[in-house]
Amino acid sequence: MTAQYTRPLPRSWWLRKANYFVFMLRELTSVAVFAYAIFLIVVMWQAADAASFSGLFETLHEPLSIAIHLLLLVLALIHTGTWIALTPKVVVLWQDDEQVDPDLVAGMNGVAWLVVSGLILWLVLA
Amino acid sequence: MTSRQSGASAFFWLLFSGGGTASAMILPALVIVTGIAVPAGWVSESSLLDLVRNPLTRLVLVGLVFLFLFHWAHRFRYALVDLGLRRLGKQAWIFYGLALGGTLIASVAALRL
Numbered sequence: 001m002t003a004q005y006t007r008p009l010p011r012s013w014w015l016r017k018a019n020y021f022v023f024m025l026r027e028l029t030s031v032a033v034f035a036y037a038i039f040l041i042v043v044m045w046q047a048a049d050a051a052s053f054s055g056l057f058e059t060l061h062e063p064l065s066i067a068i069h070l071l072l073l074v075l076a077l078i079h080t081g082t083w084i085a086l087t088p089k090v091v092v093l094w095q096d097d098e099q100v101d102p103d104l105v106a107g108m109n110g111v112a113w114l115v116v117s118g119l120i121l122w123l124v125l126a
Numbered sequence: 127m128t129s130r131q132s133g134a135s136a137f138f139w140l141l142f143s144g145g146g147t148a149s150a151m152i153l154p155a156l157v158i159v160t161g162i163a164v165p166a167g168w169v170s171e172s173s174l175l176d177l178v179r180n181p182l183t184r185l186v187l188v189g190l191v192f193l194f195l196f197h198w199a200h201r202f203r204y205a206l207v208d209l210g211l212r213r214l215g216k217q218a219w220i221f222y223g224l225a226l227g228g229t230l231i232a233s234v235a236a237l238r239l
Contacts, residue, residue: 006212009210010210011209011210014208014209024205024208024209027201027202027204027205027208028202028205030197030198030201030202030205031198031202032153033145033149033153033194033197033198034194034195034198034202036149036153036156036157036194037190037191037194037195037198037228037232038228039160040156040187040190040191040194040232041191041228041231041232041235043160043178043187044178044184044187044188044232044235044236044239045235045238047175047178047179047239048235048238048239050175053171053175053178054171057164057171057174060160060161060164060165061164061165065161065165066161066162066165068161069157069160069161069162070161072157072161073154073157073158073161073162076149076153076154076157077154079146079149079150079153080150080151080153080154083146083147083150084150090143112151113150113151116151116152116155117151117152117154117155117158120152120155120156120159121155121158121159121163123177124159124163124169124174124177125159125163125168125169
Protein backbone atom coordinates (compact mmCIF):
# COMPACT_ATOMS: atom_id res chain seq x y z
CA MET A 1 0.00 0.00 0.00
CA THR A 2 1.33 3.41 -0.85
CA ALA A 3 1.50 6.08 1.81
CA GLN A 4 -1.40 8.48 1.86
CA TYR A 5 -0.46 11.87 0.50
CA THR A 6 -1.35 14.76 2.74
CA ARG A 7 -1.20 18.17 1.21
CA PRO A 8 1.15 20.33 3.25
CA LEU A 9 -0.66 23.07 5.12
CA PRO A 10 0.94 25.74 7.29
CA ARG A 11 -0.04 25.40 10.94
CA SER A 12 -1.26 28.98 10.98
CA TRP A 13 -3.96 28.30 8.31
CA TRP A 14 -6.70 29.11 10.81
CA LEU A 15 -5.37 32.64 11.32
CA ARG A 16 -5.80 33.53 7.65
CA LYS A 17 -9.53 34.07 7.47
CA ALA A 18 -12.05 35.22 10.04
CA ASN A 19 -14.33 32.20 9.52
CA TYR A 20 -11.39 29.76 9.86
CA PHE A 21 -10.55 31.48 13.15
CA VAL A 22 -14.14 31.22 14.41
CA PHE A 23 -14.12 27.51 13.51
CA MET A 24 -10.94 26.93 15.53
CA LEU A 25 -12.22 29.04 18.41
CA ARG A 26 -15.40 26.95 18.40
CA GLU A 27 -13.40 23.71 18.53
CA LEU A 28 -11.17 25.05 21.32
CA THR A 29 -14.17 25.87 23.54
CA SER A 30 -13.83 22.16 24.39
CA VAL A 31 -10.78 23.15 26.48
CA ALA A 32 -13.11 25.23 28.70
CA VAL A 33 -15.45 22.23 28.99
CA PHE A 34 -12.44 20.10 30.03
CA ALA A 35 -11.22 22.68 32.55
CA TYR A 36 -14.62 22.95 34.20
CA ALA A 37 -14.97 19.15 34.41
CA ILE A 38 -11.64 19.03 36.30
CA PHE A 39 -12.88 21.86 38.54
CA LEU A 40 -16.09 19.90 39.30
CA ILE A 41 -13.93 16.94 40.40
CA VAL A 42 -11.96 19.27 42.72
CA VAL A 43 -15.21 20.70 44.16
CA MET A 44 -16.53 17.21 44.94
CA TRP A 45 -13.16 16.12 46.35
CA GLN A 46 -12.91 19.14 48.68
CA ALA A 47 -16.56 18.84 49.77
CA ALA A 48 -15.71 15.66 51.71
CA ASP A 49 -14.11 17.86 54.34
CA ALA A 50 -15.80 21.10 55.47
CA ALA A 51 -12.47 22.87 56.14
CA SER A 52 -11.11 22.02 52.68
CA PHE A 53 -14.34 23.21 51.11
CA SER A 54 -14.05 26.44 53.06
CA GLY A 55 -10.58 27.01 51.55
CA LEU A 56 -11.93 26.40 48.06
CA PHE A 57 -14.87 28.75 48.71
CA GLU A 58 -12.41 31.48 49.75
CA THR A 59 -10.30 30.88 46.62
CA LEU A 60 -13.38 31.56 44.47
CA HIS A 61 -13.31 35.16 45.79
CA GLU A 62 -9.76 35.76 44.45
CA PRO A 63 -9.50 38.15 41.47
CA LEU A 64 -7.56 35.50 39.51
CA SER A 65 -10.37 32.98 40.01
CA ILE A 66 -12.97 35.53 38.90
CA ALA A 67 -10.88 36.42 35.82
CA ILE A 68 -10.52 32.74 34.84
CA HIS A 69 -14.25 32.24 35.36
CA LEU A 70 -15.07 35.22 33.11
CA LEU A 71 -12.84 33.76 30.38
CA LEU A 72 -14.57 30.38 30.84
CA LEU A 73 -17.94 32.12 30.64
CA VAL A 74 -17.06 33.74 27.30
CA LEU A 75 -15.90 30.39 25.88
CA ALA A 76 -18.95 28.59 27.34
CA LEU A 77 -21.28 31.13 25.70
CA ILE A 78 -19.48 30.75 22.35
CA HIS A 79 -19.94 27.00 22.69
CA THR A 80 -23.64 27.35 23.59
CA GLY A 81 -24.29 29.79 20.74
CA THR A 82 -22.50 27.79 18.06
CA TRP A 83 -23.92 24.47 19.31
CA ILE A 84 -27.50 25.74 19.25
CA ALA A 85 -26.91 27.27 15.80
CA LEU A 86 -25.91 23.79 14.55
CA THR A 87 -28.90 21.92 16.00
CA PRO A 88 -31.15 22.40 12.91
CA LYS A 89 -28.46 20.73 10.78
CA VAL A 90 -28.35 17.68 13.07
CA VAL A 91 -32.05 17.45 13.88
CA VAL A 92 -34.09 17.93 10.72
CA LEU A 93 -37.76 17.86 11.69
CA TRP A 94 -40.66 17.25 9.30
CA GLN A 95 -44.29 18.08 9.80
CA ASP A 96 -46.34 16.24 7.18
CA ASP A 97 -44.43 17.04 3.98
CA GLU A 98 -42.92 20.29 5.14
CA GLN A 99 -39.62 20.74 6.86
CA VAL A 100 -39.89 22.57 10.17
CA ASP A 101 -38.18 25.97 9.90
CA PRO A 102 -34.50 25.53 10.95
CA ASP A 103 -34.68 28.84 12.85
CA LEU A 104 -37.59 27.46 14.88
CA VAL A 105 -35.56 24.36 15.82
CA ALA A 106 -32.61 26.51 16.92
CA GLY A 107 -34.97 28.92 18.66
CA MET A 108 -36.55 26.13 20.69
CA ASN A 109 -33.10 24.96 21.77
CA GLY A 110 -32.33 28.54 22.77
CA VAL A 111 -35.48 28.66 24.89
CA ALA A 112 -34.54 25.29 26.46
CA TRP A 113 -31.13 26.74 27.35
CA LEU A 114 -32.72 29.77 29.05
CA VAL A 115 -35.13 27.55 31.00
CA VAL A 116 -32.39 25.14 32.14
CA SER A 117 -30.09 28.04 33.11
CA GLY A 118 -32.90 29.70 35.05
CA LEU A 119 -33.66 26.44 36.87
CA ILE A 120 -30.01 25.94 37.88
CA LEU A 121 -29.64 29.52 39.15
CA TRP A 122 -32.96 29.26 41.02
CA LEU A 123 -31.91 25.93 42.57
CA VAL A 124 -28.58 27.33 43.78
CA LEU A 125 -29.55 30.88 44.73
CA ALA A 126 -33.08 30.44 46.12
CA MET B 127 -12.70 1.09 7.63
CA THR B 128 -14.02 -2.04 9.28
CA SER B 129 -17.49 -2.13 10.80
CA ARG B 130 -15.95 -2.49 14.27
CA GLN B 131 -14.01 0.74 13.84
CA SER B 132 -17.03 2.62 12.58
CA GLY B 133 -19.08 1.25 15.50
CA ALA B 134 -16.52 2.62 17.95
CA SER B 135 -16.33 5.99 16.22
CA ALA B 136 -20.14 6.23 16.18
CA PHE B 137 -20.09 5.52 19.93
CA PHE B 138 -17.51 8.24 20.61
CA TRP B 139 -19.38 10.64 18.34
CA LEU B 140 -22.56 10.03 20.40
CA LEU B 141 -20.65 10.84 23.60
CA PHE B 142 -19.20 13.96 21.92
CA SER B 143 -22.68 15.02 20.88
CA GLY B 144 -24.28 14.25 24.25
CA GLY B 145 -21.50 16.09 26.07
CA GLY B 146 -21.77 19.00 23.65
CA THR B 147 -25.48 19.35 24.34
CA ALA B 148 -25.10 18.94 28.13
CA SER B 149 -22.32 21.55 28.29
CA ALA B 150 -24.14 23.95 25.94
CA MET B 151 -27.24 23.84 28.18
CA ILE B 152 -25.59 23.79 31.61
CA LEU B 153 -22.02 25.16 31.57
CA PRO B 154 -22.75 28.93 31.41
CA ALA B 155 -25.06 28.69 34.44
CA LEU B 156 -22.49 26.67 36.43
CA VAL B 157 -19.72 29.16 35.59
CA ILE B 158 -22.00 32.02 36.70
CA VAL B 159 -22.57 30.22 40.03
CA THR B 160 -18.91 29.64 40.93
CA GLY B 161 -17.46 32.67 39.13
CA ILE B 162 -20.00 35.41 39.88
CA ALA B 163 -22.64 34.30 42.45
CA VAL B 164 -20.09 33.01 44.98
CA PRO B 165 -17.72 36.04 44.93
CA ALA B 166 -20.73 38.39 44.91
CA GLY B 167 -22.03 36.73 48.08
CA TRP B 168 -25.35 35.60 46.54
CA VAL B 169 -24.84 32.06 47.82
CA SER B 170 -23.63 31.00 51.26
CA GLU B 171 -20.83 28.51 51.87
CA SER B 172 -23.06 26.16 53.89
CA SER B 173 -25.87 26.06 51.33
CA LEU B 174 -23.41 25.35 48.49
CA LEU B 175 -21.74 22.61 50.56
CA ASP B 176 -25.14 21.06 51.35
CA LEU B 177 -26.01 21.14 47.65
CA VAL B 178 -22.72 19.48 46.59
CA ARG B 179 -23.11 16.83 49.32
CA ASN B 180 -26.65 15.96 48.21
CA PRO B 181 -26.56 12.42 46.68
CA LEU B 182 -28.65 13.47 43.68
CA THR B 183 -26.32 16.42 42.96
CA ARG B 184 -23.30 14.11 43.20
CA LEU B 185 -24.87 11.69 40.74
CA VAL B 186 -25.60 14.54 38.31
CA LEU B 187 -22.08 15.97 38.70
CA VAL B 188 -20.43 12.60 37.94
CA GLY B 189 -22.64 12.32 34.86
CA LEU B 190 -21.65 15.82 33.77
CA VAL B 191 -17.93 15.13 34.30
CA PHE B 192 -18.30 11.97 32.19
CA LEU B 193 -20.08 13.77 29.34
CA PHE B 194 -17.90 16.93 29.48
CA LEU B 195 -14.65 14.93 29.37
CA PHE B 196 -15.72 12.71 26.47
CA HIS B 197 -16.94 15.78 24.58
CA TRP B 198 -13.52 17.38 25.10
CA ALA B 199 -11.60 14.19 24.19
CA HIS B 200 -13.28 13.90 20.81
CA ARG B 201 -13.36 17.53 19.81
CA PHE B 202 -9.90 18.43 21.09
CA ARG B 203 -8.10 15.55 19.41
CA TYR B 204 -9.57 16.45 16.03
CA ALA B 205 -8.70 20.11 16.67
CA LEU B 206 -5.09 19.01 17.26
CA VAL B 207 -5.12 17.15 13.93
CA ASP B 208 -6.44 20.31 12.26
CA LEU B 209 -3.70 22.34 13.95
CA GLY B 210 -1.07 20.11 12.35
CA LEU B 211 -0.42 17.90 15.38
CA ARG B 212 -1.64 14.90 13.39
CA ARG B 213 0.35 12.24 15.22
CA LEU B 214 -0.75 13.36 18.68
CA GLY B 215 -4.38 13.74 17.64
CA LYS B 216 -4.44 10.22 16.20
CA GLN B 217 -3.47 8.71 19.59
CA ALA B 218 -7.14 8.31 20.50
CA TRP B 219 -6.40 6.23 23.62
CA ILE B 220 -4.64 9.19 25.32
CA PHE B 221 -7.74 11.39 25.11
CA TYR B 222 -10.44 8.80 25.75
CA GLY B 223 -8.20 7.29 28.46
CA LEU B 224 -7.93 10.66 30.23
CA ALA B 225 -11.71 11.07 29.94
CA LEU B 226 -12.29 7.63 31.45
CA GLY B 227 -9.70 8.23 34.19
CA GLY B 228 -11.28 11.57 35.08
CA THR B 229 -14.72 9.95 35.26
CA LEU B 230 -13.37 7.27 37.63
CA ILE B 231 -11.76 9.93 39.87
CA ALA B 232 -15.05 11.86 39.87
CA SER B 233 -16.88 8.68 40.92
CA VAL B 234 -14.42 8.12 43.78
CA ALA B 235 -14.80 11.77 44.83
CA ALA B 236 -18.59 11.41 44.84
CA LEU B 237 -18.50 8.17 46.84
CA ARG B 238 -16.11 9.42 49.54
CA LEU B 239 -18.29 12.43 50.33
